Amino acid sequence: MVSGPSTTLRASRRRLAAGALALLLAAGALPAGAQDCAKPLYLTLDTGHMEVAPLVAEVLRRQQVRVTFFVANERTKAGDGSLGEHWAPWWKARAAEGHEFASHTYDHVYWRADLAGEPPRFRVRASAGPDEGRDQSWSAAQYCAEIGRAADRVQAITGRKPLPLFRAPGGKTSARLLEAARACGWAHVGWSTAGFLGDELPSESVSNAQLLARALRDVRSGDILLAHLGIWSRRDPWAPAVLEPLLVGLKERGFCFRTLREHPSYAGWITQRESTTR
Numbered sequence: 001m002v003s004g005p006s007t008t009l010r011a012s013r014r015r016l017a018a019g020a021l022a023l024l025l026a027a028g029a030l031p032a033g034a035q036d037c038a039k040p041l042y043l044t045l046d047t048g049h050m051e052v053a054p055l056v057a058e059v060l061r062r063q064q065v066r067v068t069f070f071v072a073n074e075r076t077k078a079g080d081g082s083l084g085e086h087w088a089p090w091w092k093a094r095a096a097e098g099h100e101f102a103s104h105t106y107d108h109v110y111w112r113a114d115l116a117g118e119p120p121r122f123r124v125r126a127s128a129g130p131d132e133g134r135d136q137s138w139s140a141a142q143y144c145a146e147i148g149r150a151a152d153r154v155q156a157i158t159g160r161k162p163l164p165l166f167r168a169p170g171g172k173t174s175a176r177l178l179e180a181a182r183a184c185g186w187a188h189v190g191w192s193t194a195g196f197l198g199d200e201l202p203s204e205s206v207s208n209a210q211l212l213a214r215a216l217r218d219v220r221s222g223d224i225l226l227a228h229l230g231i232w233s234r235r236d237p238w239a240p241a242v243l244e245p246l247l248v249g250l251k252e253r254g255f256c257f258r259t260l261r262e263h264p265s266y267a268g269w270i271t272q273r274e275s276t277t278r
Contacts, residue, residue: 037256039221042263043067044191046104046167047083048230050076053090055240056229061097063247068260069094070167070189071154072104074128077230081128083150088157095158100259102165102189106149107131111172120176127169140180147186163260164273165189185277187269189260192223197246199227199238208241215242216249224263 045056045067060067071091073083080086083106095101107129115121120140126132138146151162166186168177178188198211219225227239247257260266 037258037262039253039255040258040262041219041221041250041255042224042260043257044070044167044189044224044226044260046070046226046228047072047074047108048228049074049232050078050082050087051230052237052239053087053229056243057090057094059240059244059247060099063244063251065247065257066098066100066259067257068100068102068163068165070102070104071150071162072108072128072169073106073150073153074108082229083153083157091154091157092159095160100261101151101154101158101160101162102167102260103147103150103154103162103186104167105146105169106153107146108169109143109146110169111174111177114174114176120180122174122177140184143177144181144184144186147181161274163266163270164277165260165266165270185273187266189224189266191226192220194218194220195223195225197225197227197238197242199231199234199242201234203234203236208236208238211238212242212245212249215246216253219250219255221255224260 043065047070059065069091071083073081076082076087078086083091091101107126109124109126112123112125112135115123115137122138122140122143123135124138124143125135147166151166155161164185164187166181167189171190173188181188194215197215198206201211215225227243229239231238261270
């Protein structure tokens, strides 16, 4: 198991986050009401095979938790795409509930390597769509367009403009890729060490009970949490088995949930980008 940051480092990060939050609130860069959340967490859900999506939505609605969805057009258990017409009403309902959206690249495209030379180029491989499994060489503009495709599609479905954020599949990036994406208006969002909720791990070696106990023990204020709307390889699905006990348990520990629009590391960027693209 990868060890997390030290206690001293975590405390330092919490102090920095609190200071950034105070500055953003004073500048009016955070929505009204963000200040009433003393121990915020930021639950993010990436697309997946979508079989558990209806149950996940029920849990979020029942627990009154808003999340940030990172969306890609992944293959689902129904044989369609997660951003296809079958799922359009589901996404539209989530927008009506106040959830936020961001890009996960349209065809769930993995960064594989930086390529030599200028201008920047990258070796990438999609895990969905017509080029699934094939290595390609992309320019920065092509990668940015792929981020934008997912954002444009979810906006067309929901009528809600996605946040100017993206998450690279697998969290795989390079400094060069992040610089290129930011230059065309997209800031990358990873997840906290304790925020990796483990739904991608094999259930044969890590049970749902173990994942729940670990998250309840290790999650700290300010963490970005990561889970998915269905993982093909996990035999004992994480959601919804762990999701509701986790939300309830974290609330009992004094945590509250916010979307990435209110995250101190991204709120200023979001405000800036939205003001320049109106």
